[in-house]
Amino acid sequence: MTVIAFDLDGTLSDPAVGITASINYALENLGAAQQTPESLTQYIGPPLDEIFSTLLKTENTAIIEQAISSYRERYFSIGYTENILYTGVRGVLSNLVQNGDRLYIATSKRTDIAKAVVEYLELQSYFVQVLGCGRKRQKHELLQEIIGKESAFALVMIGDRSHDMHAGRSVSATCIGVLWGYGSAAELKHSGAEILLQHPQEILGYLT
The missing domain is CATH 1.10.150.240 (Putative phosphatase; domain 2)
Structure with missing residues (x-):
């Protein structure tokens, strides 16, 4: 898991x-x-x-x-x-959940807005919890909360920008950068991505 x-x-x-x-x-x-x-x-x-x-x-x-x-x-x-769901994402999430993995969302959005997006895209059933920052919290604090809930397990952070990689590195998470979003390979590598993926389906090849 x-x-x-x-x-x-x-x-x-x-x-x-x-x-x-x-x-x-x-x-x-x-x-x-x-x-x-x-x-x-x-x-x-x-x-x-x-x-x-x-x-x-x-x-x-x-x-x-x-x-x-x-x-x-x-x-x-x-x-x-x-919002438009990236092609292949739903299948990836479904496979990860079926594999027994525990999925969270950690976003710089406010929690209520993030939940609205997740519900609009009909993704809520895949996630243990949706965590947002708003103005009061930083992303690394969200990851610390997840680690606290899942204390027996290591954490993987998947994101497309430097903020995601910096947050992941600050809590010793494995950092995966994705190139279908808005960060460049250089940005992600410079901020600590350990691996870069070109397509959502590649997540399964790396984690399963």
Whole structure:
């Protein structure tokens, strides 16, 4: 049995349409220039406060909070339904569960929003728990919580961005980087990925 923590955005589902449109919605509400969806895909994965601090070129907490609030207004009303499950993911999750593995989601999204995405994609039956960061927790804390629940077993972290690999390394997890998301091979390797996978089905070859 293996305990596996999956990132959500860029790992299980492609959130590009919902995230980029919601970022632009927030920028428009703050009177900032909107950007092309293509230029915004680099911001898929990091926490929202980092995203808007960078885009708005500010450390002003009130402005960042206003942007996050606007983002969530759109994302939670429609954006989460614009997620697209990556081809092959459902079969991979099903096989892992049948193998006796215990699956978690550890995402920088707020927990309630992450659960809405998971339920929309009808993935909830595969996971022991969906854990989100929001503004109060860091991803490595989510992994520590999982380790606490599954104290007898090692942890595998699967994600597409440096934040996932850094979090995994901080708790001595095996770190698997996926290349179908939004992080490059260089980003993932530099941040500690021990193996890189090109397609979801390759997860089974590595873990089973």
